[in-house]
Amino acid sequence: MKPSIPRGTRDFGAYDMRKRNYIFSIIRKNFELFGYEPIETPAIENISTLTGKYGEEGDQLIFKILNSRLHENQKKELLTKEFAKTLQTAYNSPELTNKALRYDLTVPFARYVVMHHHQLTFPFKRYQIQPVWRADNPQRGRYREFYQCDADVIGSNSLLNELDLITLIDTCFKELNVPVVLKFNNRKILTALAEMVQHPDKIVDITVAIDKLDKIGKEGVNAELSANGIDETAIAKLEPLLDFKGSNAEKVQILKNVVGTNEIGLKGIEEIEYLLNAATTRLKHLTLELDITLARGLNYYTGTIFECKANAGTFTPSILGGGRYDNLTGVFGLNDMSGVGISFGIDRIFDVMNELDLFPASIQAQSTTQILFINFGQHEATYCLTIIAQLRSEGIACELYPDQKKIPKQFEYADKKKIPLVCSIGSQEMESGVFTVKELQTGLQEKLSLAQLLQKLKR
Amino acid sequence: MKPSIPRGTRDFGAYDMRKRNYIFSIIRKNFELFGYEPIETPAIENISTLTGKYGEEGDQLIFKILNSRLHENQKKELLTKEFAKTLQTAYNSPELTNKALRYDLTVPFARYVVMHHHQLTFPFKRYQIQPVWRADNPQRGRYREFYQCDADVIGSNSLLNELDLITLIDTCFKELNVPVVLKFNNRKILTALAEMVQHPDKIVDITVAIDKLDKIGKEGVNAELSANGIDETAIAKLEPLLDFKGSNAEKVQILKNVVGTNEIGLKGIEEIEYLLNAATTRLKHLTLELDITLARGLNYYTGTIFECKANAGTFTPSILGGGRYDNLTGVFGLNDMSGVGISFGIDRIFDVMNELDLFPASIQAQSTTQILFINFGQHEATYCLTIIAQLRSEGIACELYPDQKKIPKQFEYADKKKIPLVCSIGSQEMESGVFTVKELQTGLQEKLSLAQLLQKLKR
Numbered sequence: 001m002k003p004s005i006p007r008g009t010r011d012f013g014a015y016d017m018r019k020r021n022y023i024f025s026i027i028r029k030n031f032e033l034f035g036y037e038p039i040e041t042p043a044i045e046n047i048s049t050l051t052g053k054y055g056e057e058g059d060q061l062i063f064k065i066l067n068s069r070l071h072e073n074q075k076k077e078l079l080t081k082e083f084a085k086t087l088q089t090a091y092n093s094p095e096l097t098n099k100a101l102r103y104d105l106t107v108p109f110a111r112y113v114v115m116h117h118h119q120l121t122f123p124f125k126r127y128q129i130q131p132v133w134r135a136d137n138p139q140r141g142r143y144r145e146f147y148q149c150d151a152d153v154i155g156s157n158s159l160l161n162e163l164d165l166i167t168l169i170d171t172c173f174k175e176l177n178v179p180v181v182l183k184f185n186n187r188k189i190l191t192a193l194a195e196m197v198q199h200p201d202k203i204v205d206i207t208v209a210i211d212k213l214d215k216i217g218k219e220g221v222n223a224e225l226s227a228n229g230i231d232e233t234a235i236a237k238l239e240p241l242l243d244f245k246g247s248n249a250e251k252v253q254i255l256k257n258v259v260g261t262n263e264i265g266l267k268g269i270e271e272i273e274y275l276l277n278a279a280t281t282r283l284k285h286l287t288l289e290l291d292i293t294l295a296r297g298l299n300y301y302t303g304t305i306f307e308c309k310a311n312a313g314t315f316t317p318s319i320l321g322g323g324r325y326d327n328l329t330g331v332f333g334l335n336d337m338s339g340v341g342i343s344f345g346i347d348r349i350f351d352v353m354n355e356l357d358l359f360p361a362s363i364q365a366q367s368t369t370q371i372l373f374i375n376f377g378q379h380e381a382t383y384c385l386t387i388i389a390q391l392r393s394e395g396i397a398c399e400l401y402p403d404q405k406k407i408p409k410q411f412e413y414a415d416k417k418k419i420p421l422v423c424s425i426g427s428q429e430m431e432s433g434v435f436t437v438k439e440l441q442t443g444l445q446e447k448l449s450l451a452q453l454l455q456k457l458k459r
Numbered sequence: 460m461k462p463s464i465p466r467g468t469r470d471f472g473a474y475d476m477r478k479r480n481y482i483f484s485i486i487r488k489n490f491e492l493f494g495y496e497p498i499e500t501p502a503i504e505n506i507s508t509l510t511g512k513y514g515e516e517g518d519q520l521i522f523k524i525l526n527s528r529l530h531e532n533q534k535k536e537l538l539t540k541e542f543a544k545t546l547q548t549a550y551n552s553p554e555l556t557n558k559a560l561r562y563d564l565t566v567p568f569a570r571y572v573v574m575h576h577h578q579l580t581f582p583f584k585r586y587q588i589q590p591v592w593r594a595d596n597p598q599r600g601r602y603r604e605f606y607q608c609d610a611d612v613i614g615s616n617s618l619l620n621e622l623d624l625i626t627l628i629d630t631c632f633k634e635l636n637v638p639v640v641l642k643f644n645n646r647k648i649l650t651a652l653a654e655m656v657q658h659p660d661k662i663v664d665i666t667v668a669i670d671k672l673d674k675i676g677k678e679g680v681n682a683e684l685s686a687n688g689i690d691e692t693a694i695a696k697l698e699p700l701l702d703f704k705g706s707n708a709e710k711v712q713i714l715k716n717v718v719g720t721n722e723i724g725l726k727g728i729e730e731i732e733y734l735l736n737a738a739t740t741r742l743k744h745l746t747l748e749l750d751i752t753l754a755r756g757l758n759y760y761t762g763t764i765f766e767c768k769a770n771a772g773t774f775t776p777s778i779l780g781g782g783r784y785d786n787l788t789g790v791f792g793l794n795d796m797s798g799v800g801i802s803f804g805i806d807r808i809f810d811v812m813n814e815l816d817l818f819p820a821s822i823q824a825q826s827t828t829q830i831l832f833i834n835f836g837q838h839e840a841t842y843c844l845t846i847i848a849q850l851r852s853e854g855i856a857c858e859l860y861p862d863q864k865k866i867p868k869q870f871e872y873a874d875k876k877k878i879p880l881v882c883s884i885g886s887q888e889m890e891s892g893v894f895t896v897k898e899l900q901t902g903l904q905e906k907l908s909l910a911q912l913l914q915k916l917k918r
Contacts, residue, residue, distance in 0.1 A: 003508055003570045003791040006558050009501030011571055013578070014585070017497040033851045035828040035858035038476040042468035042604050043502065043560075043590065044522075049462055063503075064525040066556055068594035097525055099465050101502075111462045112470055119472070121875040123861055126473070131502065135527035145501050158861040160840060167848070278841070282848065332462040369494040381619060382737070389626070389741065392492045399494035402582055402617040416580040 008136070008144025016350075018363045023346050023353070024129060026175050027149045031127035034168050036151045039126045041108040043133075047100045053107045053300060053331070055204065061134045063101040101133035105150040106300075106328070106341060113154055113339075114332040122155030141317035141348050152341030154329070159274055161340050162304045162324065166279045166286075169308065169320060169342060174285035177358050178349060179311035180319070183291040186272050187301045187323070189255065192265025193241070197234035206230070207295035210242070214293070218242050241292050248276050248290045255292070271304060287311060302326040306342055310352045319348045368397050370457055371421040371437075372414040375401040383430050384423075387450060396457045415440055423453070467595070467603025475809075477822045482805050482812070483588060485634050486608045490586035493627050495610045498585045500567040502592075506559045512566045512759060512790070514663065520593045522560040560592035564609040565759075565787070565800060572613055572798075573791040581614030600776035600807050611800030613788070618733055620799050621763050621783065625738045625745075628767065628779060628801060633744035636817050637808060638770035639778070640746040644753040645731050646760045646782070648714065651724030652700070656693035665689070666754035669701070673752070677701050700751050707735050707749045714751070730763060746770060761785040765801055769811045778807045827856050829916055830880040830896075831873040834860040842889050843882075846909060855916045874899055882912070 005011065012020065031038075044065060051059050102108050105128045113124065129149045136142055151168060153161045166182065173180045190210070194203040205228035209221050216224070221242065225235050241258060245251075252273060259265030272290060279288055294307055303324030310319060322342030329337040353359055371391070373384040384400050391398050399419075401410045407424075414422045424436040437453060438445045448456065464470065471479060490497075503524060510518050561567050564587045572583065588608045595601055610627060612620045625641065632639045649669070653662035664687040668680050675683070680701065684694050700717060704710075711732060718724030731749060738747055753766055762783030769778060781801030788796040812818055830850070832843040843859050850857050858878070860869045866883075873881045883895040896912060897904045907915065 001507070001790075001792060003573050004505060005501055005508075005570075005574075006503050006505060009503055011501070011575065012499040013575065014496035014498060017499060021497070032827045033854070033856045035826075035856060037473035037826070038480070039473060040471040040476060042464055042470070044465050044468055044592070044604060046463060046465060048460070049464075061527070063527065065560070066523040066525055068520070068522065101524070111464075114462050115464075116470065116472065121872060123872075125858070133503070145503060153861065156861045158863075160834075160844075160859065160861045163844070164859070164861070167844075171851070282844070331460075333460060367494075367496070368491045375619075385619075385622070385626075385741070392630070395492070397492045397494060399584070400619065400623070402612065402615045402619045402623070404617075413580060413582075 006144065008138035008142075010143065010145075014367075019353070019359050020346065020350055022359065022363050023176065023349055024147075024149070027172055027344055027346070028127070028129065030168060030172050030175070031149075031151050033171075034125075034151070034164060036125045036127035036153075039109075039112065039128055040130060041102070041105070041112055041128070043101055043131070044099050045102050045108055045111070047094075047098055049111050049332075050100050050103055050107060053328075054103055055208070058103065061136050062103050063133045063135050064097040065099040065101065066097055067095065067099075102130075103134060104132050105130060105148050105343065106152065106325075109150070109152055109154075109341075110325075110328040110339075111332055113337065114329050114334040117334060117337075123153050123161075124155055125151070125153045127151045141315060141351055143347055146345065146347040149344040149346055150341055152339055154337055154339030154341075157324075157326070157338040159271060159278075159304075162271075162275055163278050163282075165306070165322065165340065165342050166275065166288075167282055169306070170283050170286045172344070173308070176349065176353065178319075178352055178356070180285070180308050181287040181289055181311045182320075183289050183294050183307045183309070184272075184275070185291055185294040185305045186268040187295075187303055187305055188264045188268030188271070189259065189292065190295055192259050192262040192268060193238060195264070196259075196262055197230065197237050199230055199234060202228060202230060206238070210238075210293050211295040213242060248288065251290045251292070252276070268303075275304065300325040300328045304340065310356075313352060313355045315348070315352045315355055317345075317348055319345050319352060321345070365418055367417045367419045369399050369417065369419045370396055371398045371423055372410070372417075372419045373398065373400045374407060374410050374422060374424045375404050376424075376426050377404050380425055380427070380430065384425055387423075387425070387435075390450070391454065391457065394454060394458070396454070411440075421457075465603065467597035467601075469602065469604075473826075478812070478818050479805065479809055481818065481822050482635065482808055483606075483608070486631055486803055486805070487586070487588065489627060489631050489634070490608075490610050492630075493584075493610070493623060495584045495586035495612075498568075498571065498587055499589060500561070500564070500571055500587070502560055502590070503558050504561050504567055504570070506553075506557055508570050508791075509559050509562055509566060512787075513562055514667070517562065520595050521562050522592045522594050523556040524558040524560065525556055526554065526558075561589075562593060563591050564589060564607050564802065565611065565784075568609070568611055568613075568800075569784075569787040569798075570791055572796065573788050573793040576793060576796075582612050582620075583614055584610070584612045586610045600774060600810055602806055605804065605806040608803040608805055609800055611798055613796055613798030613800075616783075616785070616797040618730060618737075618763075621730075621734055622737050622741075624765070624781065624799065624801050625734065625747075626741055628765070629742050629745045631803070632767070635808065635812065637778075637811055637815070639744070639767050640748050640770045641779075642748050642750040642753050642766045642768070643731075643734070644750055644764045645727040646754075646762055646764055647723045647727030647730070648718065648751065649754055651718055651721040651727060652697060654723070655718075655721055656689065656696050658689055658693060661687060661689060665697070669697075669752050670754040672701060707747065710749045710751070711735070727762075734763065759784040759787045761797075763799065769815075772811060772814045774807070774811045774814055776804075776807055778804050778811060780804070824877055826876045826878050828858050828876065828878045829855055830857045830882055830912075831869070831876075831878045832857065832859045833866060833869050833881060833883045834863050835883075835885050836863050839884055839886070839889065843884055846882075846884070846894075849909070850913065850916065853913060853917070855913070870899075880916075 131147050133145050190207050194200050194206050209224040213221050222235050301323040305323040307318045308320035324340040326338045375381050388398050422438045429435045434447050437448050590604055590606050592604050649666050653659050653665050668683040672680050681694050760782040764782040766777045767779035783799040785797045834840050847857050881897045888894050893906050893908055896907050
């Protein structure tokens with residue numbers, strides 16, 4: 001039987017792990033420099049916690065977990081009551097499944113805040129780096145298991161938080177050396193538009209439709225809008241916004257003309273202008289772009305919306321998303337907890353950095369092991385173990401070849417693993433205490449005492 | 460609706476995260492010092508990959524994932540064919556579920572080795588630090604989601620690998636300062652015993668029964684043995700082994716007498732003696748104890764078996780397990796790949812260290828943020844942001860209080876989060892460029908320039 005892994009999932013070998021850990025470490029370091037504290041939540045959440053937060057499309061993509069070990073009477077119940085009905089019923093039956101894999105880190109975070117808010121200090125700034133799962137159709141940059149790196153602050157509605165997050169994004173991508181455009185928008189504008197076209201109820205339909213502009217074009221968007229029962233005149237009112245161009249300042253001007261006196265629209269414009277003015281002077285790396293088509297599928301955003309894309313190469317999916325949510329904890333019974341956060345898509349950042357070859361040469365090396373000790377046999381091996389113990393206690397990563405194989409075979413092992421040095425200790429070296437050390441790259445061979453070897457390795 | 464999390468799962472706040480990361484970092488560092496390379500595998504594996512590897516009891520504890528989005532015709536199929544039959548059938552129907560959450564890291568590792576063996580260099584030493592899931596009944600030290608930290612070497616049957624792993628265990632627990640007894644045994648002994656009592660087929664039953672000695676006592680074990688069809692005389696032959704005492708050397712002697720000339724038994728004794736002699740001189744911290752009742756439920760062990768328990772406090776569950784498996788990759792079609800590995804149960808190590816209060820004082824601090832800047836209003840805040848950007852670029856973690864709340868409220872935030880310093884920059888300080896900095900613990904208040912502040916923070 002040939003083994004395989006589920007589609008949309010991946011194995012990561014040592015080489016990829018080093019690259020990924022490089023990204024993780026830079027993001028984690030900056031999360032902490034910016035005052036965010038680490039938390040972790042379970043991969044498994046109650047279904048009731050997750051459903052209804054991501055829109056209908058999202059709910060479809062939640063991986064549900066089969067209940068383990070049912071009681072006999074429950075089984076009968078299910079067999080008769082549930083499975084007699086349609087499969088759909090059985091699928092949603094809590095007796096069959098009441099747990100699911102987390103779909104993102106934001107909703108579990110909101111759940112966490114509600115459950116622990118008595119012990120937390122607000123405004124609460126947390127970061128969280130964990131995998132999430134989505135039963136999506138795998139394609140380039142879209143996986144069924146992928147990591148999210150989230151930073152959120154909850155319990156404060158100050159725009160200084162948005163500003164701090166923009167700076168955080170700027171700092172991380174600058175250090176990662178990834179060319180990035182940060183597109184942003186404000187959900188209040190979209191709400192205003194929905195109001196203005198007399199379809200306040202249809203904001204989700206409208207935003208989801210607008211969100212697809214890049215994919216399905218104007219005609220597509222308009223078709224979807226009218227399919228959602230939005231009439232010609234309303235659609236006409238929206239259309240000019242689908243291709244407004246120019247500098248951010250010019251775009252704001254267009255927005256002002258369209259929004260007119262709509263109250264929530266004006267509030268949205270005010271927020272946009274504040275961030276544009278405050279951020280522009282501080283950004284060291286990012287390109288900031290106001291994008292009215294940016295809506296993001298998620299239902300819970302109420303203010304600023306963020307999205308980052310690589311500014312070079314052929315990789316188009318967004319590599320970061322985020323925004324302001326005024327009442328995500330409300331569904332769990334805790335109101336007046338406005339939050340804002342961002343999520344780095346590190347699997348996609350990994351893809352971008354691979355395509356653009358942005359990883360430093362230092363982590364191109366395959367092995368952390370600095371020196372391999374040749375195994376000449378039981379007696380010599382035992383001697384080597386003592387040397388190895390001393391080197392490791394000095395922080396030097398080293399290995400003894402475990403098997404008494406032919407010497408060339410052992411050198412080949414070091415070569416393949418890109419271990420830079422090989423140390424040969426035979427009976428002669430054991431007597432003299434002077435070891436033969438070979439640099440594989442240069443071929444240079446030296447006779448070194450333990451002290452000299454240690455000195456060489458510490459360099 | 461009051462939110463909750465599934466039983467057996469946990470949330471980890473910043474304080475616990477710091478303690479857990481302390482354990483992770485020490486284990487990871489030593490894994491790399493010993494030449495193990497990092498890999499990661501998906502949380503989701505095909506059911507066929509997992510089932511049949513952990514014994515019947517284990518298979519029962521595998522969390523299965525409901526297939527997403529079935530095609531209509533599949534649904535009908537299921538409705539008629541499967542769900543007409545018993546629920547058990549439906550439960551195992553691949554149309555209903557073909558994926559599951561990994562149960563440990565060893566089987567996925569074997570699967571990984573088989574799928575990637577053309578790119579790997581053997582002997583292949585890998586470490587893997589990821590969560591696993593088991594639908595077990597939660598109790599003290601037993602969770603449904605927990606982390607494993609595994610180090611394995613595969614493609615070598617040299618006992619030097621066992622020796623290296625014992626040294627690795629010794630080094631990690633010494634650095635963690637956790638008092639530990641390392642119990643070990645050899646599966647070959649158990650095989651020999653099964654042969655000697657004319658029940659070679661019953662080795663699993665026998666080992667599983669013996670494994671329960673601590674829990675159900677001699678009578679319990681004997682009852683279970685005879686329940687498994689092992690006759691009185693056979694049980695009698697085994698009994699002396701259930702309470703053999705003394706030093707490791709004395710135990711080996713008893714073993715020799717019992718095993719007699721049984722070939723595989725003698726091989727097992729040879730391996731045990733080698734490890735005892737080689738390890739004892741090298742151990743700096745561990746207590747090594749030969750324990751014939753140690754069998755571990757897992758089917759795939761064939762040689763040495765490891766298990767660690769805390770040597771102090773009231774926490775009895777094992778905190779590390781491992782052993783030699785001669786042909787785990789065979790089930791996936793790759794033979795002659797003997798491997799040996801260990802798995803640190805960091806959630807239990809965390810519990811032990813909490814009970815024994817073994818975490819260093821340095822990580823008892825709640826916050827990584829070194830200094831909080833008071834928010835006196837838009838104008839002052841904007842000024843602070845520039846200072847903050849400079850401090851962060853120097854590697855100082857700092858925050859601006861995002862809201863223009865009353866000053867005492869802002870100091871309370873720093874106090875609760877255990878942020879050591881608070882910096883107040885009002886209009887006066889902005890003019891003079893000299894800031895007021897207060898140490899919350901001592902109450903000491905200083906006037907510092909940015910340069911002086913930076914100096915103070917770097918100390």
